[in-house]
Amino acid sequence: MTTTASVDTTIQLIDAGRATGSTCSPDLASGPWAFDASPGYGPGASLADPPPAVAPRQGELPREYREADPADLDARVRAAKATLGDRVVILGHFYQREEVVTHADFVGDSFQLANASLTRPDAEAIVFCGVHFMAETADLLSGPEQAVILPNLAAGCSMADMADIDQVEECWEQLTELYGTEPDENGRVPVIPVTYMNSSAALKGFCGRNGGIVCTSSNAATVLEWAFERGQRVLFFPDQHLGRNTAKAMGVPLEAMPMWNPNKPLGGNDERALGDAQVILWHGFCSVHRRFTVGQIEQARAEHPGVRVIVHPECPMPVVDAADESGSTDYIRKAIDAATEPTTFAIGTEVNLVQRLAAQYPQHTIFCLDPVVCPCSTMYRIHPGYLAWVLESLVAGEVPNRITVPADVADPARLALERMLAAKPPVAGA
Ligand code: SF4
Numbered sequence: 001m002t003t004t005a006s007v008d009t010t011i012q013l014i015d016a017g018r019a020t021g022s023t024c025s026p027d028l029a030s031g032p033w034a035f036d037a038s039p040g041y042g043p044g045a046s047l048a049d050p051p052p053a054v055a056p057r058q059g060e061l062p063r064e065y066r067e068a069d070p071a072d073l074d075a076r077v078r079a080a081k082a083t084l085g086d087r088v089v090i091l092g093h094f095y096q097r098e099e100v101v102t103h104a105d106f107v108g109d110s111f112q113l114a115n116a117s118l119t120r121p122d123a124e125a126i127v128f129c130g131v132h133f134m135a136e137t138a139d140l141l142s143g144p145e146q147a148v149i150l151p152n153l154a155a156g157c158s159m160a161d162m163a164d165i166d167q168v169e170e171c172w173e174q175l176t177e178l179y180g181t182e183p184d185e186n187g188r189v190p191v192i193p194v195t196y197m198n199s200s201a202a203l204k205g206f207c208g209r210n211g212g213i214v215c216t217s218s219n220a221a222t223v224l225e226w227a228f229e230r231g232q233r234v235l236f237f238p239d240q241h242l243g244r245n246t247a248k249a250m251g252v253p254l255e256a257m258p259m260w261n262p263n264k265p266l267g268g269n270d271e272r273a274l275g276d277a278q279v280i281l282w283h284g285f286c287s288v289h290r291r292f293t294v295g296q297i298e299q300a301r302a303e304h305p306g307v308r309v310i311v312h313p314e315c316p317m318p319v320v321d322a323a324d325e326s327g328s329t330d331y332i333r334k335a336i337d338a339a340t341e342p343t344t345f346a347i348g349t350e351v352n353l354v355q356r357l358a359a360q361y362p363q364h365t366i367f368c369l370d371p372v373v374c375p376c377s378t379m380y381r382i383h384p385g386y387l388a389w390v391l392e393s394l395v396a397g398e399v400p401n402r403i404t405v406p407a408d409v410a411d412p413a414r415l416a417l418e419r420m421l422a423a424k425p426p427v428a429g430a
Helices: 007-015 070-087 110-118 132-141 165-179 201-209 220-230 240-249 271-275 294-303 317-322 329-338 351-360 384-395 407-423
Strands: 088-093 106-108 125-129 147-149 189-196 213-215 231-237 279-282 308-311 344-348 365-368
Touching (some): 007 351, 088 110, 088 384, 110 132, 125 132, 132 147, 132 407, 165 189, 165 201, 165 231, 165 271, 189 220, 189 240, 201 213, 201 407, 213 220, 220 231, 220 240, 220 407, 231 240, 294 308, 294 317, 294 344, 329 344, 329 351, 344 351
Parallel strands (some): 088 106, 125 147, 189 213, 231 279, 308 344, 344 365
16 A cells, blocks of 8 residues: 555645645646656656657556556556566665555665566566666666566656767767877776766666776765776766766866766867866756755755755755765665664655655654655656556566667676676665
8 A cells, every 4th residue: 555655645635735835847646648648758857858859658558557546556566466476576766656666576776676686586577667777777687588677668767868879979989089099107098988877778888898887876986986097087977966076075176077068069178178187077967856955955954953964966066065964865765774863854865765764764854855846757657557557468478668778788788887896896876
């Protein structure tokens, strides 16, 4: 059954005028299938982000799932899951709706979930209730016979989509022309590409082919150290904020971190700035974490003296600087878990996780820094109706919405992931 921690329940109550508060879009109260045929990310934090030209679309969800009430869907998911037994494993991301997470065998960040699926090598199907790049990573790490399923194909990630392989190849060409390919006297090559886990398999493959590596929000500093041992500078994509916050904490001056705008020659930089660069930051961001502001932190401190402010490193630098701590979703969860005295926490990350933590730790006061209820648009696309549909399809012997990474991409992508694991086993990810 759903719990009181449900963001969707809160949104429905606000929409019906039975609760105070506000949401970033009145469309959040509709079923996500209302937006499947449209090219955007749907309602939520990514609403204003331009979607890629060839974003996957989801076919129409059968009417019986669109019109079922929540209790029916809950019962159908449970029945189908029970029928499938060990043949299926359901993974739920920290930012996923509570109505879906309640059915998950594992809940975690993207890398934890991909690793969790390794503990179930006999499962025929891995149903990934997250977004597209996460399902790709699970496919990279799972067995060849296992089918990774994304219940709604329109569940992309606006940040991951901000760097596509053609843009990155074009950037690499320009950087190679500028810097050449010869190592310096210490054997360090001109540039090492580093991609955040929140990127397509194609970008992970690019890093694998070009001496690069993947990082998570937990191990970004370790990975940058690895890269600086091997390269004179780093090209970091797609999240400028994680790159900037991490490199700044390591002592890299801001003026040595030019931004690369893929729509401009040399990314909008001159050759001198790129010559002095230590970290070249891709012009990408997370629409959820970009909503947090220094003003929200000031307000939290004014209204809750002694509040402990923890934000995710995908937040803009001034927000991270104004917070007491910053860390990955797993860091946030562990920090709350480790607090022995009743504490007030103001958290700067996705609202589904914050509400779930508030319900799990009633001895603490836990609230989201953003007073507007604005979930990750793309996680929001995975409604229990889609979960019921994919599970009942599996029961009927069909495999819907399978995500497969082609071998020519998968092999180098795995290499980039292996380099990350060799640099230091990550504790957690995005
Ligand atoms: S929270 Fe941000 S980075 Fe994570 S899936 Fe949503 S848009 Fe992508």
